[in-house]
Amino acid sequence: MTQPNPGSRPLQEADPECYQIGVDEFRRESEGLELIASENHTSRAVREAMSTYLTNKYAEGYPGARYYGGCEVVDRAEDLARKRILQIFAAQHANVQPHSGAQANQAVYQALLQHGDPVLAMDLNHGGHLTHGHPKNFSGIFFKFTGYGVNPETGLIDYDVVRAKARELRPRMIVAGASAYPRAIDFAIFGEIAREVGALFFVDMAHPAGLVAAKLHPDPVPHADAVTFTTHKTMRGPRGGTILCREEHKKKIDSALFPGVQGGPLMHVILAKAVSFGEALGPSFITYQTQVKKNAQRLAASLLALGFRLVSGGTDNHLVLIDCRSKSITGRDAELALHKAGLTVNKNLIPGDPEKPMVTSGIRVGTPAVTTRGLKENEIDQIARWIDAAIAVRADDTKLAKIRAEVGDFCRMYPIP
Ligand SMILES: Cc1ncc(COP(=O)(O)O)c(C=O)c1O
Structure with missing residues (x-):
């Protein structure tokens, strides 16, 4: 009888520690909202390839x-x-x-x-x-x-x-x-x-x-x-x-x-x-990109209505650049508060930024990944409210955890591919 090649074991069995890292990243992406403008959720077909x-x-x-x-x-x-x-x-x-x-x-x-x-x-x-x-x-x-x-x-x-x-x-x-x-x-x-x-x-x-x-x-x-x-x-x-x-x-x-x-x-x-x-x-790509742009524009409008200043006052693409000084917080602290609330963004220098690159006065927020999950304008309004609320309660870990729980419940309705 031919022996199974020892290299044929599934990852879960062959190396549970590494398998767990893969599972944990899937959970992290699933249970929070990815708002980093340079990231996205690939299709299963892309990952299989x-x-x-x-x-x-x-x-x-x-x-x-x-x-x-x-x-x-x-x-x-x-x-x-x-x-x-x-x-x-x-x-x-x-x-x-x-x-x-x-x-x-x-x-x-x-x-x-x-x-x-x-x-x-x-x-x-x-x-x-x-x-x-x-x-x-x-x-x-x-x-x-x-x-x-x-x-x-x-x-x-x-x-x-x-x-x-x-x-x-x-x-x-x-x-x-x-x-x-x-x-x-x-x-x-x-x-x-x-x-x-x-x-x-x-x-x-x-x-x-x-x-x-x-x-x-x-x-x-x-x-x-x-x-x-x-x-x-x-x-x-x-x-x-x-x-x-x-x-x-x-x-x-x-x-x-x-x-x-x-x-x-x-x-x-x-x-x-x-x-x-x-x-x-394929035709769905144009629908997707159209929604990415609409979502970014809606995010800009919602954030402006909540009193945020945006670099250039809005967006024509998939991202907005928030000047966090409009909420008296640095980019670094805003990134941390949002992270605790289940929203992943990155701090970013803004034009003329007096802060160092590891601190910054801005955060960059993008819509490609959340649009892949199926979010549309109404859900984007909710994200803007969470961003605002998390920044407002930045010093209160209990309140941030409460927002995180709401974000987690919301995310269950929009599984990643
Ligand atoms: C404008 C621009 N060029 C190049 C890169 C580099 O791409 P990579 O991280 O794949 O090297 C990035 C990444 O964020 C980018 O924003």
Whole structure:
């Protein structure tokens, strides 16, 4: 009789400690409300794809040109992911191998810039990302970044200031895209500025990619030399990144990613990307993204009615940025109070923030995950009331626990996928 392979035991039996961690995370996500703007709840199909045998396979290289044998099956996964994403976005080329958004960005810089080149990108303190020139990030170490910000009064990107800075600096590249900007970005103007000063134009649409896919946010693809995005935020796929680019940059970008930045691609994750891109091609994706945006707008309106100040006064996308000074609390303390009440958010710097990044004056609140659970405008009003109530009773753990119990009861009606 053949012996069962000892590696065939289910996780629960093989390693109860690790199994329990998985169960506990499921419980944490189920019993609270996920309001971190960069997170989402993946479908069961996406998670199943990630636990397939494709995790076993080395596939350095690209489909049809691998450094390993036996890639005929995983090639199908990568070809399918590329085909589907190019049906969603009208780019000339796609690379679906980046392990993350940061690595996608690294490959773009490495492909298109020389060390020391001047780059103009959004300031981190105004909503930009670490990979847009933070001094401790590879981007800030290897390239000379200058920041542009938002108008302190309006909270909006001032395109005239961007143009003036670009004329003065003559950057090799202009970067658009942000982690905490609640408004639509006008990529056409950015593209025009880049052309005027002879710069390359790169867009990091990590945050709004799902909205762009659903045509609810301006599309950067026609205007940019390269576009990156993360697959796990509004796109609702597995954790990872993707690069889109013009034909002329294809060779350089592919080889900057592999062998430049990464080794073997995560083929199980690429299969899961293909699954999520397939979901994004279905009609329910547009309904979902429409609701994400409606929910964010409703959240903004409800919070304003409750006396919160919002950076830019509202939102055009999936997130709102709350200026917590309007409730005399720091971002750090607001995050903690909301956590105790079962609402997960992150503290965030706001434009002109006098506080340090570990304290901040703001919190960023997003609707992608709660919309996946089926919440609509009326439930969003309730979330706004809980945010307000939790901040009001921040010093009273008993009252915070009471809100948490209400949130828990509510969550049972909206199971995660
Ligand atoms: C604008 C932007 N770019 C890049 C990234 C990096 O993505 P990852 O965490 O997958 O490296 C993020 C993540 O939050 C982001 O907001």
